[in-house]
Amino acid sequence: MCEQSNDAEHVCLCPLEGIIDTIGRKWSLLVVNAIGNRGRLRFNQMMDELNGISPTTLADTLKELQREGLIKRESFAEIPPRVEYSLTKDGIQLRRAILPLLRWASTRSTATKRKCATAYRKMPAHRVERI
Amino acid sequence: MCEQSNDAEHVCLCPLEGIIDTIGRKWSLLVVNAIGNRGRLRFNQMMDELNGISPTTLADTLKELQREGLIKRESFAEIPPRVEYSLTKDGIQLRRAILPLLRWASTRSTATKRKCATAYRKMPAHRVERI
DNA sequence: TGTGCAACTCCAGACTTCATAGTTTAAATG
DNA sequence: CATTTAAACTATGAAGTCTGGAGTTGCACA
Incomplete structure (x- = not known):
């Protein structure tokens, strides 16, 4: 625990302690991105966009994100x-803060797998980029 | 599945399909960051740096990251x-691509919780930033 | 009466993570 | 000679998370 450490060199990762259970969930970041999209x-x-998520998980994830004040439910x-839902x-x-990660995932996927290449070319940039 | 879609407007998130089971794991991104750090x-x-991870989980995560070619084991x-382990x-x-996310987590944590503030002030910037 | 929509909830089984204890090997220590 | 030490894990059983599909609710519309 960094609050007890008096070692000035120690790299403390505890800012993540509070949020890891939220953003560490499998789909959290993708849900946030989908809404922001x-x-x-x-x-x-969302069920349609996030291919593979189950309604249970989506419901749990949305509740958690809402509890953390990251999304709003109306x-x-x-x-x-x-x-x-909105951000x-x-x-x-x-x-x-997630966008670079998603961009990394796309380049990696197209580089290594070559699936969905045409679908990607078709997709207007603002669909991914805009906030 | 986007490979069957002929709708040019459809936002396809399937680049993530291959990688979500890797980076969607609770600790994957933090492990990558810790090594890069x-x-x-x-x-x-790593057990010391990643406060809260269990050895089982760390071992599984390392294997998965290695299998995906993201880290190297010597x-x-x-x-x-x-x-x-190295990247x-x-x-x-x-x-x-993760750094913005971690920065977001730190600012959020210090803004909302005010824990670890002194520890953070002590930490030299290059420990977080350098590759 | 019956169908459909929207946003979920419920369930069982599978997968992931947790905490703690134990394994391996051989040098160093008593 | 017996014990300790150190690192990198593995084993175990319990708890938490995710999956996929079926069911719920309330009302409009056919």
Whole structure:
């Protein structure tokens, strides 16, 4: 624990202690990115975008992100009911911090696998880049 | 699956499909950063730096990162045996891509919790920044 | 009456992580 | 000669997380 350490050279990683259980979840960062991608997103839209996530996990992840103040949930009293998720200020900053990681993942994937290459060429840059 | 989609507008996240099981692990990114932080690191050094990880998890994570070509393992025939881990070229790029995320985590942590503030002030910048 | 939508919840089984204890090897120590 | 030490793990059993699919709720619309 760094609060007990008096070694000035010690590299303390404990800023992550509070947040690791949130952003360490398998899908957290991708959920944040997906929401930031579109501005606002609904549950089933996320299910479509995040290929492979289960509704249970998505629900858990959304609750956790909301608890940490990274996303905002708004529900509208309509029939059928509608719920929209968007990023908070903190969430927007997190999303900005994730972008290099996602770019790394894309370049790696296209370099090593060559799958989805055409789909990528088709995709307008602002879809990935814009906040 | 994006390879079957002919919708040019569809935002495809499948570059992540191959890598999500690796970087989606709870400690993967922190392990990569810890190694990059120091250049090369040994098992027990990582156990010290990554506060909270268990040896089982660390071993699994290292194997997975190695399998994906992100880190390199070198063992020396000494007594007691010594093993050192370092980043590959790919790993170095990944680490670069992670830095904004870690910086976000630090600012958030100091802003919201005010723990470890002195420890952070003590820490020389190059310990976090250098590759 | 019946179908459909939206946002979930529930469940069982699989996978991941946790904490702690133990293994291996041989030099160094008592 | 017996014990200790050190590093890098492995073993174990329990707890937490993820998966995939089915079910829930409430009301509009056919």
